[in-house]
């Protein structure tokens with residue numbers, strides 16, 4: 203390899219590897235209805251965690267005037283938003299993607 207192509211290779215390695223590491227991982231925030239008490243959080247979290255491809259779930263309880271919020275990180279080659287919403291809805295907590 204000549205010097206120029208070594209520089210190009212180093213450049214590509216530095217800039218493309220981090221992208222590859224994150225490919226397929228996505229984080230979304232869901233508004234979760236009906237999660238009105240402290241016992242709802244663990245139920246919602248469990249329903250989301252059981253979806254194949256889900257890596258982490260953070261849950262914030264509902265406050266006066268706003269729904270509970272679930273932040274979900276998942277492999278988007280395996281799971282998708284509709285599967286997440288189906289999981290919470292089946293558990294009794296309809297959800298929608300937060301804007």
Ligand SMILES: [Cu+2]
Nearest residue numbers: 238239241242
């Ligand atoms: Cu509850």
